Amino acid sequence: AQKITQTQPGMFVQEKEAVTLDCTYDTSDPSYGLFWYKQPSSGEMIFLIYQGSYDQQNATEGRYSLNFQKARKSANLVISASQLGDSAMYFCAMAGANNLFFGTGTRLTVIP
């Protein structure tokens, strides 16, 4: 069975600084996908970035990058140059056979 763990309930970062949100996972499936979603206070779930288990390089999307360490089973999200609009809940998720398994989320607060 798949499991996603996010151990940081809340994080603070100064505006314009970089921040890393932790995510560890567990699966016996040799092929899997990892996702990060952002949920602002307005409530919608916004897809940020995807990493496939066989991808040779870490995924990047603008200011978001995924620090994928397969041996450690970690898929940390790195946000560079934080902005006030980055304040939100962030969820790590792993794809199962027909659904996504979500972690409990990390609330990021960007301080001006």
Next chain:
Amino acid sequence: DAGITQSPRHKVTETGTPVTLRCHQTENHRYMYWYRQDPGHGLRLIHYSYGVKDTDKGEVSDGYSVSRSKTEDFLLTLESATSSQTSVYFCAISESPRASGKVDTQYFGPGTRLTVL
């Protein structure tokens, strides 16, 4: 943004009443999903559909039923609502869970906040 709408966006109902939530997509994606979001649990899958009239249970399906009579619509029904079903419900869509060896991204609707008194 993926074309996904949910209705209603907010609903307050009483214990024991039936409730139906609707998800509508304009992307012609094959797969549709219903999740619920509760504090401390992230999102959990209730039911999903892999085609018209093809549905299956998820992690927390007890007390819920679904129907999909056409590609664009996926209905979630609470036959007799209970207070434990107070939650935020999200619909999601994807082209397929795994396409050509690559996991397909799920895109989410705006959510429905349901309160059962």
